[in-house]
Amino acid sequence: QLAESGGGLVQAGDSLELTCTASRRTSGSYAMGWFRQAPGKEREFVAAISWSGDSTYYGDSVKGRFTISRDRTKSTVYLQMNNLNPEDTAVYYCAAPAYSDYPRGLKVSDWDYWGQGTQVTVSA
Numbered sequence: 001q002l003a004e005s006g007g008g009l010v011q012a013g014d015s016l017e018l019t020c021t022a023s024r025r026t027s028g029s030y031a032m033g034w035f036r037q038a039p040g041k042e043r044e045f046v047a048a049i050s051w052s053g054d055s056t057y058y059g060d061s062v063k064g065r066f067t068i069s070r071d072r073t074k075s076t077v078y079l080q081m082n083n084l085n086p087e088d089t090a091v092y093y094c095a096a097p098a099y100s101d102y103p104r105g106l107k108v109s110d111w112d113y114w115g116q117g118t119q120v121t122v123s124a
Contacts, residue, residue, distance in 0.1 A: 002094045007118030014122070015082045020094030020115060022075040031103045032070060032077040033057075033111060036090035036120075043093065043108050047079060051101040059106075061087070084122045091117040 006018040020032065033048030047068040048057040056068055062081075070077040077094065095111035097104050104110040 001113055002096060002115035004092065004094045004115045004118040007092060007120045009121045009123065010084055011123050012085050014084055015080070016084060016120060017081065018079040018092055018094075018118060018120070020077045020079075022096065029101050030096050030098070031100055033095045033103060033106075034068065034077075034079050035093045035095055035108065035111075036088075037093070037117075038090040041090075045106040045108075046092070048103045048106065049077060050103070055102060057103060057106060081120070084120075086122050086124050089120060089122050091119050093117045 001023050002020055003023060004018060004020045010016055029051040031048055031050050034046040035043050036046050037043040045059045046062055047066055049068045049070050053070055058066060065083045067080040094115040096113045097110060098112040
């Protein structure tokens with residue numbers, strides 16, 4: 001139900017925008033979020049946004065560099081990533097909780113639906 005796009009190979013200092021589209025939803029409103037997983041590491045929280053867009057949440061490592069936004073008419077969420085560095089290299093996953101306007105939490109277990117992921121690679 002969730003499909004990410006926009007990943008790629010960039011250089012340090014560059015910007016990249018990821019897109020996630022929810023292809024089908026039975027009913028209700030829902031928050032959306034982004035996580036990432038680097039090789040050999042656990043999946044970590046990146047950013048999340050409420051259904052209305054009035055609340056946003058960021059992981060400490062991306063605050064001030066990444067911006068999450070959404071277009072409810074298109075069931076789409078965006079992750080604008082600026083000033084990328086090699087430590088941002090990971091597979092980025094879109095996620096959504098089941099029928100919750102706000103994130104139930106920022107742990108992986110708090111999210112019910114996941115996309116297949118998109119690779120972001122930042123070279124030094």
